[in-house]
Amino acid sequence: MARMPSADRRRQLTEAAIRAMTRDGVARTTTRSIAAEAGVSLSVFHYCFESKQALLESVIEAITAHYVTVVKQAIRPRPTLRETVRAGFQAYWDHVAAQPGEHMLTYELTQYALRQPGFEHLARRQYELYCDTYEELIGQLRADMDLELRVPVPVLARYLAAMTDGLTLSVLVLGDETATKEILDVITDHVAGLVGPRPPDGT
Template sequence: MARMPSAERRTQLTEAAIRAMTRDGVARTTTRSIAAEAGVSLSVVHYCFDSKQALLEAVIEAITAHYVTVVREAIRPKATLRETVRAGFQAYWDHVCAQPGEHMLTYELTQYALRRPGFEHLARRQYAIYRDTYEELVRELVRDTGLRPRVPVAVLAGYLAAMTDGLTLGLLALGDEGAAAELLDLVTAQVEGMMGP
């Protein structure tokens, strides 16, 4: 096995954990199965992650980073605020449709953490990452457009996190990708209204 910098090895193991958990579920995924998925010895997993909590937190952060990168690229300023916002929502939605297992895993991670004593902070951290990410994206949008939101940025970020959470769960449960366009148009109009004139 080739030596690899610690940060790179953690990334490799985190991505292997995401694949294994997406396939087998959080509860059934073991450090042994993650090691097998990554093609490393079990001791490497234990060396890189001192606890299951640390591994799950890395998984949560990595999954969020996957779609934040896609959305951030999509919301580069367009001709209008509406086009910019809609492009961000569409990029996220496309990611959900392309990676439903990964998004399903986020809900499973939340439930897993909430049901395990001592792991509850992971669920709180997960949703704080969502809210903080939206707040960062909104602040970037405000900076790039010069608009002043009609509601506090933190409130708008919380709304966006809750709204996309509900839309995502709806898609995963109902499987109706076609219903997305009208919903995304509606949410885009709402966000545009909250962003001010």
């Protein structure tokens, strides 16, 4: 087996875990099956992750990073604020459409963590990460377009996290793509109304 830096090996095992859990479910995925998916020995797995909690936290962070990367690229400044915000939502939604199993896995991870004694903190960490992610994206948008918010950043971030979480689950269940686009248009208008250009004097 070729030697690999530990950080790269952790990423390899995390992505293997995402594939295995998406296919087989969280409860039925074992450390042995993840090692097999990654093509490494079980000892390598245990060297990289000291516990199942550590693995699941890495999985949650990796799935979030997958779509954050495309959203960050999408919210580059466009002619209008509305176009910029809408492009960010569309990039997220395109990721949901391309990777529905991965997004379905996030809900399974939440339920699994809440039902397993000692794992509850992972569910909290998962939703804190969603809010932190939106705070980061809002910060990028404010800096790039010199914007001022009409609500506190943490409030807007939590609203966006709750909104996209609920909408994603709804579409995974109902599968109505046309309705989703209309809802995203409404949400875009609402968010754009909560953000405006910074006054000339910066106050």
